[in-house]
Amino acid sequence: MxxxxxxxxxxxxxxxxxxxxxxxxxxxxxxxxxxxxxxxxxxxxxxxxxxxxxxxxxxxxxxxxxxxxxxxxxxxxxxxxxxxxxxxxxxxxxxxxxxxxxxxxxxxxxxxxxxxxxxxxxxxxxxxxxxxxxxxxxxxxxxxxxxxxxxxxxxxxxxxxxxEYVMVYYNKDLFEKHKVEVPATFEQFTAAMDAFVKAGVTPLAVGGAEYPAQQIFYQLALSKAQRPWVDAFQLYKGKVDFHGPEFTHAARTMADWVKKGYIAEDSAAIKAEDMGTSFISGDYPMVVTGSWWFGRFATDIKDFEWGTFLWPGNALHAGSxxxxxxxxxxxxxxxxxxxxxxxxxxxxxxxxxxxxxxxxxxxxxxxxxxxxxxxxxxxxxxxxxADGLAFYPDWPAPGYYDVLVSGVQNLVNGSKEPSAVLDELAGPYEENLADIGG
Incomplete structure (x- = not known):
């Protein structure tokens, strides 16, 4: 990434x-x-x-x-x-x-x-x-x-x-205000987001116009993945089924999170900088992004206490x-x-x-x-x-960053079904694999 x-x-x-x-x-x-x-x-x-x-x-x-x-x-x-x-x-x-x-x-x-x-x-x-x-x-x-x-x-x-690696940054004050515990499992993670939605608070700050949203998508895929799948996707050490359990889970869950209110639909147009500053301003309980934001948050967040936790339940995480x-x-x-x-x-x-x-x-x-x-x-x-670093989803093929931005935006704004988005992601990846003799 x-x-x-x-x-x-x-x-x-x-x-x-x-x-x-x-x-x-x-x-x-x-x-x-x-x-x-x-x-x-x-x-x-x-x-x-x-x-x-x-x-x-x-x-x-x-x-x-x-x-x-x-x-x-x-x-x-x-x-x-x-x-x-x-x-x-x-x-x-x-x-x-x-x-x-x-x-x-x-x-x-x-x-x-x-x-x-x-x-x-x-x-x-x-x-x-x-x-x-x-x-x-x-x-x-x-x-x-x-x-x-x-x-x-x-x-x-x-x-x-x-x-660097991707993690969840959270607003400790908002967690305390809404009596939400820091999650240790994926089920607790979604339960925490349900609690914020019930209180009228959108849980996640998301930047769909650039890299952040695709990293959430990738974290979801990694929750169903093992090292051989990562090696196949990133290093071409095997074939990748874009309609297999990893990407299918990611696409369906991302679309579902928008419907549940975990992610705002208008975040498809939000850039990474605006996502980060909205968290700094205390507008959101959580943001999923990389360690490169850590120093900025440490310097700029003045009005609340904050902390971090790893994406709950994953053995593999975006990072390198x-x-x-x-x-x-x-x-x-x-x-x-x-x-x-x-x-x-x-x-x-x-x-x-x-x-x-x-x-x-x-x-x-x-x-x-x-x-x-x-x-x-x-x-x-x-x-x-623990061999838990799984790189970033845009790495495998030239131009794939833009392919992922567009695909994940379609999931967030609901303009395409998950299956159609996965077809869009598969095409350029497989073309590149053919070009390099894979």
Whole structure:
């Protein structure tokens, strides 16, 4: 998702924040070398908000990079998640490519660009700098892609710099006001939502116009799934029946939740940012979204107490490594890009990320002091250790994000029957599978 990835959800609008310094391009040569005279510039793109965990960590990494690289300045541009998702292929195939960029992981994104020859093979650099020693096997899945652009094996085309997963955030004050207990099972989850509906309160804040609604859909599918199904859907290790029990349960339940009032029908048009701010405002008891919102909620929620719990009853949850650092094949300063990535993987930066509400991949656990952050990280570590991370539903095929947005919107607004929606989801997936020789 992810990602969706976002975090990504906080950056609904594109913004260029600053140019810290700019240098003449005649001082640079392709491939990472520089002319003998003149300053150098590292061109960096990412889509993390300045007040989010990753944004804080990468700002500190920029400071450390410039301090350790005299004469080199970082030209940083903040991009929106959607902006990079939609235009990355075109930009990276030009001389406007950055030197290092945050990009979404998965077959449909990083995998596609690696197959198109637009990303640098980082395998040698990963081994040289020991990044592979810092990342668990489950986190490495999204960093490696084979010649088909399918994740999980092959060469390294990215470096995960944080981790993430989807959970339920809840408003403790509203739960207490309506005498609703935090659910531990799926049956208790639906009973809690029934209690809110009976009190005239819509239980779930949902963003149907972007990634959040499809992650609810996927969580429902995962409630009926086991690891082989995930491997078939995400890694093409078997055939996927879109009218099997997993997706059928998800589609029918999603439509039913709208009828029961758990999800507002007009949420089909709501964007992720508006969904998140409605929860921050205290308008909804719950929101289902990723850990990338954690830091934002910690900073912005002032008027009520809040907490989190894992989707009740599931052994599998949407989640993975976070987005990845990639180095475009057309980057002019690859050596500087590798140095910057290396700084973001250092314990000092990873510890800052963890204490700011993110999930680090290479932190010192003893250095994480914030209680809520410790709980967030411990929950992730538990999911990772139990092989409970199931990636995100839009990853398998290029363009599948938009297919899922449209399909889930049809479920929410009731414009199509669940069976018809599943047919729509099956078509592009199976076409892509045929294209890669699956």
């Amino acid at each position: 992810f990602k969706v990835r976002t975090g990504a959800a906080a950056l609904a609008a594109a913004a260029m924040l600053a140019v810290l310094a700019a240098c003449g391009s005649d001082a640079e040569e392709p491939g990472g070398s520089a002319a003998s005279s003149g300053p150098r510039t590292l061109k960096l793109w990412h889509y993390e908000s300045a007040d989010g965990a990753m944004g804080k960590a990468w700002t500190e990494a920029i400071k450390q990079f410039e301090a350790t690289h005299p004469g080199v300045k970082v030209q940083f541009e903040e991009k929106a998640f959607e902006q990079i998702r939609q235009s990355a292929g075109m930009i990276l195939n030009s001389d406007e490519a950055p030197d290092v960029m945050e990009y979404n992981k998965g077959n449909a994104t990083a995998g596609l660009l690696s197959k198109q020859g637009l990303l640098t093979d980082l395998s040698e650099e990963v081994a040289k700098r020991g990044w592979d020693k810092l990342l668990s096997p489950s986190l490495q899945t999204t960093a490696k892609y084979d010649d088909r652009g399918v994740m999980g094996s092959g060469r390294w085309f990215g470096v995960p710099n944080y981790a 490594s976070g987005n990845i650092w990639v180095v475009p094949e057309n980057a002019k300063n690859k050596d500087l890009a590798y140095d910057f990535i290396d700084i973001t993987m250092k314990k000092e930066i990873q510890n800052l990320l963890g204490n700011s509400g993110g999930i680090p991949v290479a932190a010192d656990p003893a250095a994480i002091t914030d209680p809520k952050s410790k709980e967030l990280i411990e929950n992730f570590n538990g999911l990772s250790a």
